[in-house]
Amino acid sequence: MSYLIKEKISGWGGYPTEIVNINYPNNIQEIINEIKKGNTIARGNGRAYGDSAQNKDKTINMKNFNKILSFDKNSGILEVEAGVILEDIINTFLPKGWFPYVTPGSKFVTVGGLICADVHGKNHHKEGSFRNYVEWIDIINAHGDILRCSRKENEELFEWTIGGMGLTGIIIRAAIKLRSIETSWIKEKTYIANNLDEILDIFEKTKSSTYSVAWLNANKRKNNKYQSLIMTGEHALINELDHSKRLNPLKLIKRKGIKIPFYFPNWFLNILLVRIFNLIYYFLNKNSRKEKLKYWNNYFYPLDNILEWNKIYGKKGFVQYQCVIPLQKSKIGLEEILDEIQKSKADSYLTTLKRFGKQDGNFSFPMEGYTIAFDFPTNKKVFDLLDKLDKITLKFGGRFYLAKDARMKKNTFKDSDERIKNFIEFRNKNNSFNKFKSSQSLRLEL
Amino acid sequence: MKRKSILIVGSLSDIAKSVANKFAEHNYDLLLTARNLENLKLQANDLKSKYNVNVDYYKLDILNIDDHQKLISNLSVIPDIVLCAVGFMGDQKDSENKQISRSEVIRTNFEGPVHLMSEFANLFEKRESGTIIGISSVAGIRGKKSNYIYGSAKSGLTTFLSGLRNRLYEKNVNVITVLPGTVYTKMTLNLKLPKLISSYPDKIAQDIFNGVKSEKNVVYTLAIWKYIMKIINLIPESIFKKTNL
Ligand SMILES: Cc1cc2nc3c(=O)[nH]c(=O)nc-3n(C[C@H](O)[C@H](O)[C@H](O)COP(=O)(O)OP(=O)(O)OC[C@H]3O[C@@H](n4cnc5c(N)ncnc54)[C@H](O)[C@@H]3O)c2cc1C
Ligand SMILES: NC(=O)c1ccc[n+]([C@@H]2O[C@H](COP(=O)([O-])OP(=O)(O)OC[C@H]3O[C@@H](n4cnc5c(N)ncnc54)[C@H](OP(=O)(O)O)[C@@H]3O)[C@@H](O)[C@H]2O)c1
Numbered sequence: 001m002s003y004l005i006k007e008k009i010s011g012w013g014g015y016p017t018e019i020v021n022i023n024y025p026n027n028i029q030e031i032i033n034e035i036k037k038g039n040t041i042a043r044g045n046g047r048a049y050g051d052s053a054q055n056k057d058k059t060i061n062m063k064n065f066n067k068i069l070s071f072d073k074n075s076g077i078l079e080v081e082a083g084v085i086l087e088d089i090i091n092t093f094l095p096k097g098w099f100p101y102v103t104p105g106s107k108f109v110t111v112g113g114l115i116c117a118d119v120h121g122k123n124h125h126k127e128g129s130f131r132n133y134v135e136w137i138d139i140i141n142a143h144g145d146i147l148r149c150s151r152k153e154n155e156e157l158f159e160w161t162i163g164g165m166g167l168t169g170i171i172i173r174a175a176i177k178l179r180s181i182e183t184s185w186i187k188e189k190t191y192i193a194n195n196l197d198e199i200l201d202i203f204e205k206t207k208s209s210t211y212s213v214a215w216l217n218a219n220k221r222k223n224n225k226y227q228s229l230i231m232t233g234e235h236a237l238i239n240e241l242d243h244s245k246r247l248n249p250l251k252l253i254k255r256k257g258i259k260i261p262f263y264f265p266n267w268f269l270n271i272l273l274v275r276i277f278n279l280i281y282y283f284l285n286k287n288s289r290k291e292k293l294k295y296w297n298n299y300f301y302p303l304d305n306i307l308e309w310n311k312i313y314g315k316k317g318f319v320q321y322q323c324v325i326p327l328q329k330s331k332i333g334l335e336e337i338l339d340e341i342q343k344s345k346a347d348s349y350l351t352t353l354k355r356f357g358k359q360d361g362n363f364s365f366p367m368e369g370y371t372i373a374f375d376f377p378t379n380k381k382v383f384d385l386l387d388k389l390d391k392i393t394l395k396f397g398g399r400f401y402l403a404k405d406a407r408m409k410k411n412t413f414k415d416s417d418e419r420i421k422n423f424i425e426f427r428n429k430n431n432s433f434n435k436f437k438s439s440q441s442l443r444l445e446l
Numbered sequence: 447m448k449r450k451s452i453l454i455v456g457s458l459s460d461i462a463k464s465v466a467n468k469f470a471e472h473n474y475d476l477l478l479t480a481r482n483l484e485n486l487k488l489q490a491n492d493l494k495s496k497y498n499v500n501v502d503y504y505k506l507d508i509l510n511i512d513d514h515q516k517l518i519s520n521l522s523v524i525p526d527i528v529l530c531a532v533g534f535m536g537d538q539k540d541s542e543n544k545q546i547s548r549s550e551v552i553r554t555n556f557e558g559p560v561h562l563m564s565e566f567a568n569l570f571e572k573r574e575s576g577t578i579i580g581i582s583s584v585a586g587i588r589g590k591k592s593n594y595i596y597g598s599a600k601s602g603l604t605t606f607l608s609g610l611r612n613r614l615y616e617k618n619v620n621v622i623t624v625l626p627g628t629v630y631t632k633m634t635l636n637l638k639l640p641k642l643i644s645s646y647p648d649k650i651a652q653d654i655f656n657g658v659k660s661e662k663n664v665v666y667t668l669a670i671w672k673y674i675m676k677i678i679n680l681i682p683e684s685i686f687k688k689t690n691l
Contacts, residue, residue, distance in 0.1 A: 003635060003636050005635055005636050024632065024635065026485065026632070027482070027484070027485060066492075067488045067489065067491065067492035068491070068492045068495045068496060069488070069491060069492075070491070070495070071495060081488070088496070091496075092495060092496045
């Protein structure tokens with residue numbers, strides 16, 4: 001039996017927090033029964049920043065669906081239940097020489113969440129988004145039927161589900177393809193750029209690297225320019241390791257993250273963390289461009305070492321903002337966005353920039369161009385700023401990442417993407433409009 | 447060297463799931479039993495792919511006492527350790543009013559586990575080795591109106607385990623009584639637990655594992671519950687009866 005209980009939940013940003021009815025089903029029949037009873041949304045590990053994985057009437061938490069089903073070491077195809085956490089996949093398969101093809105900046109996400117947000121990694125420019133590595137999905141639709149969908153069967157449902165933010169049904173199982181790797185190390189190279197031109201230039205010049213990402217100092221420096229570190233990466237091969245690492249090339253160190261025991265007071269970040277970038281920047285300046293080996297966990301998931309780091313932002317939480325600007329307009333678009341932030345004097349503590357490759361799929365976020373993401377502590381001023389950033393993004397033909405959104409206005413959203421009406425049409429056709437709703441989909445009328 | 451093995455009875459309990467992971471992580475072969483065969487199969491499969499250990503599984507409803515012998519004869523190996531996590535809190539009002547509900551609580555927490563663990567006690571006694579772990583509860587230490595049917599069944603279990611420990615001491619068989627405080631699991635999903643002194647299944651599993659390693663007799667988990675219960679025990683009955691704990 002599974003009950004409905006009341007819980008106060010939010011996305012990773014801690015805003016908005018809502019009291020919802022939540023249900024923890026233990027088997028598939030229980031999910032089907034819940035879907036038949038009324039409207040709902042699936043929740044993975046709640047790592048989307050905003051309100052996409054919460055529904056006040058009923059949120060279905062998938063945490064009990066966390067089993068690995070099978071793995072074929074010839075094809076690298078892994079079958080799992082949808083609530084499996086990426087960390088478990090890595091801990092199990094990295095020592096055997098496998099790694100996810102696409103990973104977000106946190107390993108505490110579920111496969112269901114990876115599919116529904118159609119997550120992108122640092123390799124989108126080269127290897128695309130998570131969708132490319134999804135073989136099939138088993139999903140429960142609005143009628144309570146379990147459908148296997150893939151590129152060969154129920155293709156339409158497959159396409160809309162990937163990137164569909166849980167609004168097409170509840171995924172219970174999926175098969176994904178893993179990448180074969182020789183070592184658990186990444187060869188990282190760091191470049192320093194002193195202004196936006198240089199940043200984009202380095203990205204274009206390093207386009208053949210598998211991974212690349214930039215950290216940006218969103219505060220203009222003395223010379224009135226935006227400085228940045230661009231880090232590229234490749235999976236290291238065995239013969240690229242030194243002798244001692246070669247003894248155990250697929251080493252797995254399981255480390256417990258440090259827990260943040262309480263919410264930090266709101267002033268904390270202002271005083272401390274803003275300085276970090278400059279510090280790192282200073283040290284790197286001294287020995288840049290040298291290639292070094294980084295352990296996979298530190299390379300892909302630097303923030304995961306501090307569990308619940310979102311508490312650093314204090315009780316009010318923070319909002320993430322991520323948009324993409326099409327390639328031709330990227331430079332002026334980004335410049336205008338950054339200048340607007342400068343003008344508002346808001347602090348973004350973590351600003352990252354990535355190069356996207358070609359657009360793919362019916363409703364996925366990426367389009368060819370540059371995507372930029374900011375973290376802002378929540379306050380009234382910030383919401384005004386974000387409205388302005390929305391306008392700039394729209395002006396340059398960009399769009400917004402729903403997995404990060406907590407506050408966008410519905411008209412902004414509607415203007416950002418002409419594919420929305422097709423999605424709504426599909427939802428109507430499948431009866432999923434009345435069955436699968438999140439606070440986000442209600443807010444955006446999606 | 448032969449690998450060590452643990453039989454986990456009620457392996458789909460949230461606490462037992464963590465226990466299974468913990469022992470597999472330390473290279474124990476696993477034998478699992480639960481009522482729901484489908485979920486049990488998934489669990490076994492998952493553990494097998496995550497840890498390179500043998501995992502066998504058997505369907506068992508602990509209330510079907512006749513099945514206990516059958517289970518034992520079907521086991522691929524007589525394990526080094528047996529842990530029983532089976533338990534059922536029930537609804538206190540139902541336990542007060544309906545004989546059938548009351549009986550289910552008493553039998554699930556006491557009768558079933560006692561019969562099953564007694565069988566293993568006899569085997570281990572003959573073998574002169576082994577560890578028997580029963581998950582009881584701090585609710586069995588002092589009866590209170592909010593859950594005394596459950597509590598008294600656990601009380602019985604605790605007493606059974608302590609007697610068993612006494613009997614098997616000379617036979618090199620260790621009996622561990624696990625006394626969890628409040629734990630966030632599906633059993634307590636609809637209860638409001640005191641945040642500071644409640645814990646998660648992973649912590650309970652770690653404490654149980656450590657208890658096995660250090661051959662503990664009684665494992666309070668969280669450890670602070672030992673002191674909380676000491677204080678609660680100091681309250682005279684004349685006052686205790688007026689409380690709303
Ligand atoms: C530190 C950090 C770094 C991140 N970096 C990146 C990044 O680099 N790139 C990127 O793309 N994203 C990134 N993200 C966002 C994150 O990857 C996505 O939000 C992801 O969807 C979270 O997965 P989750 O399991 O927590 O899903 P939730 O947050 O629980 O849910 C997200 C969405 O998926 C749906 N969903 C989840 N499970 C199911 C299911 N079984 N069936 C149907 N629908 C389901 C929900 O309804 C919701 O719409 C990052 C997040 C964090 C916290
Ligand atoms: N959670 C707490 O706060 C807490 C505190 C003190 C003690 N405990 C004890 O800890 C143990 C584990 O509980 P938990 O918290 O992990 O809750 P749980 O997930 O509800 O575990 C209880 C388990 O007992 C199983 N069970 C019930 N009746 C059974 C039967 N007739 N035959 C076989 N199995 C049966 C259940 O099987 P199904 O999965 O098939 O339902 C379930 O797996 C229990 O003994 C409980 O009393 C818990």
